[in-house]
Amino acid sequence: MTKKIGMFAALVAITAAAFVGGVNAETVIAGGMSEGDGDPKAGKSKSELCQGCHGAEGISIDPATYPDLAGQFAGYIFKQVQDYQSGNRQDDTMSAMASMVTSRQDLKDISAYFASRKQMKGKPSNSKVAKSGARLYKKGNKKLGEYGACGRCHGEDGKGQSKTNALFPVIGGQQKAYLIKQLKDFKSGKRTNDPAGMMAMVAKGLSDKEIEAVSDYVAGL
Numbered sequence: 001m002t003k004k005i006g007m008f009a010a011l012v013a014i015t016a017a018a019f020v021g022g023v024n025a026e027t028v029i030a031g032g033m034s035e036g037d038g039d040p041k042a043g044k045s046k047s048e049l050c051q052g053c054h055g056a057e058g059i060s061i062d063p064a065t066y067p068d069l070a071g072q073f074a075g076y077i078f079k080q081v082q083d084y085q086s087g088n089r090q091d092d093t094m095s096a097m098a099s100m101v102t103s104r105q106d107l108k109d110i111s112a113y114f115a116s117r118k119q120m121k122g123k124p125s126n127s128k129v130a131k132s133g134a135r136l137y138k139k140g141n142k143k144l145g146e147y148g149a150c151g152r153c154h155g156e157d158g159k160g161q162s163k164t165n166a167l168f169p170v171i172g173g174q175q176k177a178y179l180i181k182q183l184k185d186f187k188s189g190k191r192t193n194d195p196a197g198m199m200a201m202v203a204k205g206l207s208d209k210e211i212e213a214v215s216d217y218v219a220g221l
Contacts, residue, residue: 050114133214
């Protein structure tokens, strides 16, 4: 099986899981949280410790280390914290912080709060790097082909698929430094909590220059 065929098979399987089965499929993807499960009002006070790094409105105080959470899908936030709690995703700071959220409902409320904030939005760059990144985002590259096109999963505007599909997170407007770090972590194998290893396959097919270019474009969406 060639790399492109293998990637296509993974894409088909993941997409099927995301779109077939309605609420049941979404529940599995989001780790057990469905749209409307959390209370954003309750989550505001419960997320005070989180706000120390991610900002009161979900805009990070340290772009290279902490992602923006403003307008991110609640189900995606919920799953990522669960992954830190289980060890499926690791980070010295976040693993420790995640372990402090012992109530499932508290986590749902916190996730709902950040999801309720004004969605992250970047400032478009007209640089040559960003233009190169736009082509990669929309069409992929020679090595990956169209299956490496980010927009196929994350949407043409980088705002994901829908609130009820937390598999594909909002990345448009995310901090460039954070996007670069995550792609490099997927590429190196440091981060491994992506469904079916799909992001790892995509990242490994990108050069460091391409990672910088697509991150520059996505950060401006």
